Amino acid sequence: EAGVAQSPRYKIIEKRQSVAFWCNPISGHATLYWYQQILGQGPKLLIQFQNNGVVDDSQLPKDRFSAERLKGVDSTLKIQPAKLEDSAVYLCASSPDRGGYGYTFGSGTRLTVV
């Protein structure tokens, strides 16, 4: 089966600019996750979707980050305006359903804010 697709692979922007990331999960996977991984740390959950509804966005900085999953398939994560501390790898993952499954991760988008 095809894996989780993410684009772009790399992005460099200046602070205060906006950026968007795209994710296409494994076909049929109901649950989609966005994680932020800062260099040297483990991934930190930003938002979890179940189909096209939000399950958990408690750690999403909502003043600058937004995410959507229209039609319960693809998802986009946006940052506006970006700050230097947003430099990280943004990982998208999917699983068949909530709980009890391993996640399949995409290769991530490496964002550098200068």
Add this chain to the structure above:
Amino acid sequence: SQQGEEDPQALSIQEGENATMNCSYKTSINNLQWYRQNSGRGLVHLILIRSNEREKHSGRLRVTLDTSKKSSSLLITASRAADTASYFCATDAGTALIFGKGTTLSVSS
């Protein structure tokens, strides 16, 4: 919040040796998972162990879980240079997985 903490932070071994990594966590869990991450890549799911299981094997991987001590270990036997990567434990406590900071394993030939 960080749930799992891996130990050691870094591990260097020779090919053919065994590598053991440990993970401690704080709250009750439904299952615990281990992932591998090669430099600059996404995470790859290795193994899932449920809270009612004590040990699980997959190829050269052996995972143990002690819920009374809130700890888990990952053993990689007969390590290869290709095992060089970061390894993360992740806990499922009814919400999305919470990852630790990882152990960086370096296997030299």
